[in-house]
Amino acid sequence: MLAHRVQPSIRVLRTYDPGHDLVALRNAANQTLVELCSNENPYGPSPGARDAIIRHIDELALYPDPRGGDLKRALAEQYSIAADQIVLGNGSHELLMQLAQVFAGPDTHVVASQYGFAVYAIAAAAVGARFEAADALPFDNEMAGGHDLDAIAAAIRAETHLVYLANPNNPTGTWFGIDALASFLSRIPTDTVVAIDEAYAEFVDAPEWASAIPLVQKYPNLIVMRTFSKAHGLAGLRIGYGIAQTELIGWLERIRESFNVNLLGLAAAEASLRDQNALERSVSQNKIERERLAELLRARGLFVFPSQTNFLLVRFGEAATRIDEALRAHNVVLRPMGGYGLPDCLRITVGTAEQNATLLAAIDAVR
Numbered sequence: 176m177l178a179h180r181v182q183p184s185i186r187v188l189r190t191y192d193p194g195h196d197l198v199a200l201r202n203a204a205n206q207t208l209v210e211l212c213s214n215e216n217p218y219g220p221s222p223g224a225r226d227a228i229i230r231h232i233d234e235l236a237l238y239p240d241p242r243g244g245d246l247k248r249a250l251a252e253q254y255s256i257a258a259d260q261i262v263l264g265n266g267s268h269e270l271l272m273q274l275a276q277v278f279a280g281p282d283t284h285v286v287a288s289q290y291g292f293a294v295y296a297i298a299a300a301a302v303g304a305r306f307e308a309a310d311a312l313p314f315d316n317e318m319a320g321g322h323d324l325d326a327i328a329a330a331i332r333a334e335t336h337l338v339y340l341a342n343p344n345n346p347t348g349t350w351f352g353i354d355a356l357a358s359f360l361s362r363i364p365t366d367t368v369v370a371i372d373e374a375y376a377e378f379v380d381a382p383e384w385a386s387a388i389p390l391v392q393k394y395p396n397l398i399v400m401r402t403f404s405k406a407h408g409l410a411g412l413r414i415g416y417g418i419a420q421t422e423l424i425g426w427l428e429r430i431r432e433s434f435n436v437n438l439l440g441l442a443a444a445e446a447s448l449r450d451q452n453a454l455e456r457s458v459s460q461n462k463i464e465r466e467r468l469a470e471l472l473r474a475r476g477l478f479v480f481p482s483q484t485n486f487l488l489v490r491f492g493e494a495a496t497r498i499d500e501a502l503r504a505h506n507v508v509l510r511p512m513g514g515y516g517l518p519d520c521l522r523i524t525v526g527t528a529e530q531n532a533t534l535l536a537a538i539d540a541v542r
């Protein structure tokens with residue numbers, strides 16, 4: 176009845192597909208599920224973050240600090256930047272949407288990569304912008320399915336207002352080096368905003384990779400997005416941030432909802448930043464388990480995409496959908512990839528040693 180009143184850009188949108196209805200699956204299961212579908216940290220939040228949440232629980236009747244000053248100062252110190260070079264978001268997802276609201280719209284063009292994060296296309300479509308995904312690197316490339324920065328640069332035109340690149344990328348796990356990024360930035364117009372989504376940065380140890388954050392001082396059109404949802408184990412509290420020059424941050428601040436980041440999220444994120452030991456434990460455990468799991472999957476004849484993250488993209492061939500369903504009967508939940516144009520693949524979050532062993536046994540039982 177209201178369809179004719181809905182903005183055309185919104186009318187054509189489809190609701191974000193989160194994969195499985197996890198709550199329904201949990202309720203139906205007779206035991207704890209092995210949930211390896213959302214790239215969460217299986218070791219949970221840091222002790223520091225837990226303590227901070229408990230310390231602040233009696234303040235929940237109060238609004239949070241609308242500026243998030245304490246967290247911004249802690250981040251500014253960590254990255255040697257100014258606090259007004261940071262914008263906080265209700266997860267980095269919110270900031271990705273805001274970037275499109277601010278910089279794109281009808282008659283503009285937004286570029287990302289094939290097999291890029293699903294939110295980028297939704298953000299562009301929601302504001303009526305044209306979205307174009309540049310072809311990814313072929314699967315026989317060393318960086319199978321990864322971003323082809325030359326193809327992305329070639330897709331940029333005068334009306335391209337915004338480019339989204341995840342590094343490392345979700346769902347492929349692939350990455351590109353800092354020299355390649357610097358060369359890309361030097362080749363594209365200085366008024367095309369480039370959002371580098373570093374949601375998995377903490378997990379990376381490839382020597383050619385480095386964060387894009389220092390490049391922000393040189394490029395006024397660059398913003399780097401980070402999140403506390405992955406390595407920091409705080410997905411449930413919804414806290415992400417973007418780092419850029421103050422002008423770009425200022426434009427995003429104009430549409431930011433005043434209390435977008437909640438009180439417990441602010442406190443937990445700041446404490447988590449200060450608990451580097453816990454972060455290092457999660458990251459080093461993930462690396463051990465990721466390498467072991469990749470090796471054991473390859474030993475089963477499966478193609479595993481290169482990954483510097485806390486997940487593996489795995490090609491199961493035509494049987495992927497059937498295997499995904501069969502694994503659920505074994506209480507193992509993975510992420511189907513049909514929505515990403517990878518129907519023969521499943522994405523597997525690297526779990527604890529115990530979870531990964533359960534997963535492998537279940538894969539062996541259903542294949």
Ligand SMILES: *Cc1c(COP(=O)(O)O)cnc(C)c1O
Nearest residue numbers: 266267268292345374402404415
């Ligand atoms: C998980 C993820 C995010 C962020 O999630 P938030 O929980 O909204 O911070 C952003 N980008 C990519 C590529 C991700 O995988």
